[in-house]
Amino acid sequence: MANYGVIDLGSNSVRLVIFDVKDGISKKKPITCKDFRSIINDKVMAGLSAYVEAGEFTQEGIARAVGVLSGHLKRARYFNCVRTDIFATAVLRNCTNSRKAIRAIEEAIGAPVNLLSARDEAHLSFTGASCDRTIEKGTVVDLGGGSTELIRVEEGRDFDDVSIGQGSLSSYAGYVEFVMPQADEVEAIERAFLDQVAKTPVDLKKYRAETLYGVGGSARAAAKLYAQMTGESCRPKTLTPEHFDALLDLLENNPSKFAHLAARAVPERIHTVGPGCVILSTLMQKLDARKLEICKRGVREGYLIERMLGNAPCSRVKAQ
Structure with a gap:
């Protein structure tokens, strides 16, 4: 068994899920919910969309995101995750300064933030919802x-x-x-x-x-x-x-x-x-x-299945 960490940087909450994944998963057959289980589900109601003013993600929002993400990364390290990924959705995708905001967050936490396109988010939600x-x-x-x-x-x-x-x-x-x-x-x-x-x-x-x-x-x-x-x-x-x-x-x-x-x-x-x-x-x-x-499962499970366990490339949308 191996632990994988997924951090979902959303508009309302920032959630860390630690998944315990079975050994020897075959990529030749679909991965289902029977192949993994969540052992930690830690949610912080950060309300990041409230930090968007005139279309821009504010410095206060960046500081709030950095504080929450730093705590989640520390917890993930405690569980000896073989890999921990952070992905962001609408709150950073739709702001006019997304490139600058993401770069500031990445520099502060020392880890990359993968910005999902609307299409990627939708597809991964379907993948997660259909795994059970x-x-x-x-x-x-x-x-x-x-x-x-x-x-x-x-x-x-x-x-x-x-x-x-x-x-x-x-x-x-x-x-x-x-x-x-x-x-x-x-x-x-x-x-x-x-x-x-x-x-x-x-x-x-x-x-x-x-x-x-x-x-x-x-x-x-x-x-x-x-x-x-x-x-x-x-x-x-x-x-x-x-x-x-x-x-x-x-x-x-x-x-x-x-x-x-x-x-x-x-x-x-x-x-x-x-x-x-x-x-x-x-x-x-x-x-x-x-x-x-x-549905009990969604985009986080879809991300685990396709982007981490399936070794699909982590595409990044072009930030503004």
């Missing part, structure tokens, strides 16, 4: 803090992807005054998201599917919150439009109860779970979906 299940047809939805990625799946392969420039944390930062969004703020988040959808360069009709596959913390948070609301002992594996209607009705009619339930179910996401539910509900309506399957 067969996804033959549908749309994978990766709702992050700063963006929402859609991946079209046909005959077990991912083809098209689109990145919508709004996520759960950016929705909170842009449209919510206090902790819980009020009714008018919910409407503002939905309108803004639909405006972002309208700006996408592709026709979303080809992403319409009866089944969506939810990747990322926002989808899992919605399932945990629904379980808390209904008194279920385990989060549901699937959410429907009716489930989201119930959650959003509670948010609108009893925001205090919604907040208390969120504080118990997902305390680290208490401010973003509401906006996340709005976006997921809006997407289900837009894509005529009848169910959202909650």
